[in-house]
Amino acid sequence: MNPLDRYEPLVDDVDAFRAACDRPLPSVVRTNGIAATPARVREAFDDEGVAYEPVDWRDGLFRLPDGNPGGNWPYVHGWTHGQEEVSVLPTLALDPRPGERVWDACAAPGSKTTQIADAMDDEGTVVANDNNLGRLSALRHNAERLGITNAIVTNQDARNFSTKSLAFDEFDRALVDAPCSCEGTCRKNPDVLDEWTLDHVRAVAGIQKGVLARAVQATRPGGVVVYSTCTFAPEENEAVLDHVLANEDCELVEFDLPLDTDPGVTEWDGEAYDESVTRAKRIYPHRNDTGGFFCAKLRVGGNKNTGVGA
Amino acid sequence: MTDGAPTNDGQQFDRLPETPADREVEGRASREEVLDWWDERFGIERVVFEEYSFWEKGAGKIWIFNGEATDPSEVEAVGMTFLRTRQEHWKPTGRAVSRFGSRATKNVIELDPEQASRFAAGEDQELPEWDGDWGYLIATHEVAGESVPIGVGLYLYDELRSVVPKGSRADLPVVE
Numbered sequence: 001m002n003p004l005d006r007y008e009p010l011v012d013d014v015d016a017f018r019a020a021c022d023r024p025l026p027s028v029v030r031t032n033g034i035a036a037t038p039a040r041v042r043e044a045f046d047d048e049g050v051a052y053e054p055v056d057w058r059d060g061l062f063r064l065p066d067g068n069p070g071g072n073w074p075y076v077h078g079w080t081h082g083q084e085e086v087s088v089l090p091t092l093a094l095d096p097r098p099g100e101r102v103w104d105a106c107a108a109p110g111s112k113t114t115q116i117a118d119a120m121d122d123e124g125t126v127v128a129n130d131n132n133l134g135r136l137s138a139l140r141h142n143a144e145r146l147g148i149t150n151a152i153v154t155n156q157d158a159r160n161f162s163t164k165s166l167a168f169d170e171f172d173r174a175l176v177d178a179p180c181s182c183e184g185t186c187r188k189n190p191d192v193l194d195e196w197t198l199d200h201v202r203a204v205a206g207i208q209k210g211v212l213a214r215a216v217q218a219t220r221p222g223g224v225v226v227y228s229t230c231t232f233a234p235e236e237n238e239a240v241l242d243h244v245l246a247n248e249d250c251e252l253v254e255f256d257l258p259l260d261t262d263p264g265v266t267e268w269d270g271e272a273y274d275e276s277v278t279r280a281k282r283i284y285p286h287r288n289d290t291g292g293f294f295c296a297k298l299r300v301g302g303n304k305n306t307g308v309g310a
Numbered sequence: 311m312t313d314g315a316p317t318n319d320g321q322q323f324d325r326l327p328e329t330p331a332d333r334e335v336e337g338r339a340s341r342e343e344v345l346d347w348w349d350e351r352f353g354i355e356r357v358v359f360e361e362y363s364f365w366e367k368g369a370g371k372i373w374i375f376n377g378e379a380t381d382p383s384e385v386e387a388v389g390m391t392f393l394r395t396r397q398e399h400w401k402p403t404g405r406a407v408s409r410f411g412s413r414a415t416k417n418v419i420e421l422d423p424e425q426a427s428r429f430a431a432g433e434d435q436e437l438p439e440w441d442g443d444w445g446y447l448i449a450t451h452e453v454a455g456e457s458v459p460i461g462v463g464l465y466l467y468d469e470l471r472s473v474v475p476k477g478s479r480a481d482l483p484v485v486e
Contacts, residue, residue, distance in 0.1 A: 035409075043454035048485045076430060076480050077458055078408055101378070125377030136386055141477070144390045147409035149362065149376040153387035165385050167378035 003183055003196040007232045010265060011284055020285035021292075025187040027069045029080040030088060030111075031060035032146045033118045036079035044074045055085060057258040057288075078146045083111045084188070086259075086283055086293035090177055090228040091115040093255050093297050098123040100172040103218060105158040105211050108135030110142040112177055117148040127171070129154045129161060159210035161218060173224045174215040178208040178240075184230035184292025187285060201235050208240045216248040221302020225250065228295045232282070234268035237294040241280060242273040249301030252279040257295065260287040264296065318366065322383035323373070326364040338366055339395040347393075347400055352448060353415030362389075370396025374406065401446055404461040404474055411448045411459030418448045419463060419470065423484045426451035429460055429472045432479040438468040446473075453485075 004021055011017040031038045038060035045052050045062070050072050055061035062080075069075060069082040091112050096102045098121040107113045107128035116126050128143070128151050130136050136155055143151050156162065158176075163169040181201050182192045208229070215225045229236055241252065241264070252274075264280030266273050280296035316335050318324070327333045329342045341364050345356040365373045365388055375389030382388050390409070394401040411418070419440055421429055428435055429449050440447075442465075449463040449470070461478070464471040472479075 040454060047454050048483060071480070071482070073453055073458075073482055073485065076460070076478075076482060077453070122376055125379075140387050143387075144405040145478075147390070147405065149374055149389040149409070151387070151389065152375075152377060152379065152382060152385050154385050165382055167380040 016286035026063040027067045029069045030083045086290045090226050094226040096120050100124045102126045103171040103174040104128045105176045108139040110139035114146045122150045126151045131157045170220040174219045175226050176212050176215045177228045180229040180231040180236050205235045209243045212244045216250045219300045223300045225298040238264045238273045238277040241277050245274050250298045252276040253299045255297040320368045323365045323367045354413045407448050407459050414448050421451045427482050427484045430480050430482050432472045434471045437470045
């Protein structure tokens with residue numbers, strides 16, 4: 001069975017959805033503002049004869065129709081980083097600011113960590129954690145290549161993350177870009193559809209709940225937690241939010257993304273979820289010709305006067 | 311641990327002492343010495359690094375960090391690798407040169423487009439026209455009208471050796 005079949009009841013235009021999922025995605029790079037401006041990247045691409053097309057919804061994103069995002073000087077100088085369009089969204093929702101304390105709970109290989117550091121102007125502290133030591137080397141390589149100096153890299157199980165080795169015990173913001181069943185990446189890697197199982201969905205949903213709960217606990221009252229996945233599975237998306245809303249002091253908030261999105265779903269497979277999950281955003285491939293994605297923004301409870309712009 | 315002098319533990323991060331007089335671990339560079347070295351070798355002024363802290367993990371590997379840390383002994387990395395000490399000639403990392411090298415005013419060697427591509431690919435090349443110091447240099451080239459650091463070169467006997475690590479070498483077009 002193709003797992004995409006199960007999401008047909010959720011989408012408005014099944015044919016467009018399935019057709020988009022069958023099309024490959026172009027290579028996309030993001031400008032690393034720590035090292036260069038979008039204008040300088042364009043100038044270097046022009047000089048070097050690299051074909052590119054600016055992504056209209058976000059300055060500094062470029063589609064490279066000829067592929068090979070790493071085979072040019074801007075990449076070597078750390079001015080660009082290969083990153084799919086939808087993968088840019090969680091950091092936009094997180095909206096980290098210079099000087100803050102930010103936790104990236106599932107950070108490897110570091111596309112979002114490095115984007116967070118860039119948004120912080122490399123000032124403040126971003127704690128990039130991953131439980132997989134092997135994947136941390138890719139994270140460290142990317143962080144160094146992009147010239148990031150404000151990151152601490154840790155290797156813990158995010159579900160019981162300890163702040164003992166840090167200079168503080170609460171974060172202003174946390175990103176949970178959770179390990180997931182990844183059907184949303186099928187345009188890059190069709191194998192994910194062949195390897196998909198419902199058992200895996202159930203197993204990974206348990207981990208997602210644990211990590212998101214810990215992120216809420218580790219974030220100060222009024223702080224922001226962003227939850228994102230690259231799956232369409234409500235078991236891994238709305239159900240995880242529903243669980244954390246019921247068990248931790250937090251709420252889902254409205255937020256804007258610069259793409260066409262659909263609201264989170266409140267019913268799936270006989271389960272009903274908290275009504276506020278409609279504030280989460282589903283990104284379907286046929287809406288903006290991107291990969292598939294899910295993104296939600298939470299505000300941590302407690303003293304509401306100390307918010308950070310949620 | 312005996313009651314002898316503290317030694318460098320290669321598995322954990324320790325902050326550099328401010329000055330040589332503050333040094334407790336034998337052979338560890340001090341912050342002052344690190345700042346002096348960048349200033350003397352490359353003319354990068356001390357003020358550039360004012361906000362950063364410096365840490366040692368591994369034998370002589372110095373890391374530069376711009377965040378908050380008290381005792382990050384258990385973590386995998388703080389900031390970025392910056393400088394290799396505990397050897398006769400200190401060696402800047404390619405990453406440090408990429409990030410801070412545009413502030414350098416000396417021991418910078420400007421490469422032409424073909425030389426730059428060969429350098430990025432890890433090739434050594436004869437460059438007898440260089441009449442500056444021997445030792446570690448910052449290799450740069452021009453991109454879109456400005457000089458940009460590529461990495462660290464070692465200049466000896468009329469030859470510029472590329473010390474770009476294998477994992478960072480790239481086969482790049484010659485851009486005239």
